[in-house]
Amino acid sequence: MPAWVYMWTLSFAIFLGLKWITWWEACGHVPHAGIRSLAYLAAWPGMDAETFLDSRRQASAPPYRDWLWAFLKTVFGMALLWLVARLIPAQQALLRGWIGLLGLVFLLHFGSFHLVSLFWQTLGIAAQPIMSKPILSATLSEFWGKRWNLGFRQLAHELIFRPLHRRIGVPAAGFVVFLASGLIHDLVISLPARGGYGLPTAYFILQGLGVTLERSSLGQRLGLQNGLPAWLFMFVVTAAPAFWLFHPPFVLRVILPFMRAIRAL
Helix, strand or coil, X not given: CCHHHHHHHHHHHHHHHHHHHHHHHHHCCCCCCCHHHHHHHHHCCCCXXXXXXXXXXXXXXXXXXXXXHHHHHHHHHHHHHHHHHHHCCCCCHXXXXXXXXXXXXXXXXXXXXXXXXXXXXXXXXXXXXXCCCHXXXXXXXXHHHHHCCHHHHHHHXXXXXXXXXXXXXXXXXXXXXXXHHHHHHHXXXXXXXXXXXXXXXXXXXXXXXHHHHHHCHHHHHCCCCCHHHHHHHHHHHHHCCHHHHCCHHHHHHHHHHHHHHCCCC
């Protein structure tokens, strides 16, 4: 199959498998989930099954400004993907692909998923956005633990961190979470691209080392736990090596063909 089809197939297979695990475990704690089970499995990208399924947890209707903000992020992602990428000369294929990839992230993670969250909140279901304004993170720990892709964070906490932290300690358990994240990203990024193996894992290992440094006594002396130095450290550690995460084989062999398939190029 085409590389981009292989990538989406792997992604959905892993996502649905993990989704089923979270639903199965939550059913033992939340009685009479009813129609919410179908909604959780088929129409919600988050992984906090217990909160979503529990009808006793009611959410208030979101303000209109949240709808507007989510809509604007969706439109911005579409503009990057279907308009801006076309303006880049074909010779600069890597830049084209990166712009399209950024547009895809805004379209899905920041935009569409936020709209879905607001829809469920309107119906009274406590479905929090999976992206919680990551640019406002004060530290690297806050970025990964409270703001970026909270769906995976919830999943990793329940399936990896919680069973391990009492056995091997909090720092080691947190590092295993980053390692697992790297391996999963390698699976859905490097395998379809047939190249760049190990780079996504190296990226997340670096994140784990960064969090370990930030929380250490040395990190405290360097000011990595608050203020401008902490924010700069967070930004540099997450953004500068992003080239490892979405490496050239992935951008050129998966993202660009996908963009052509959806008529973005």
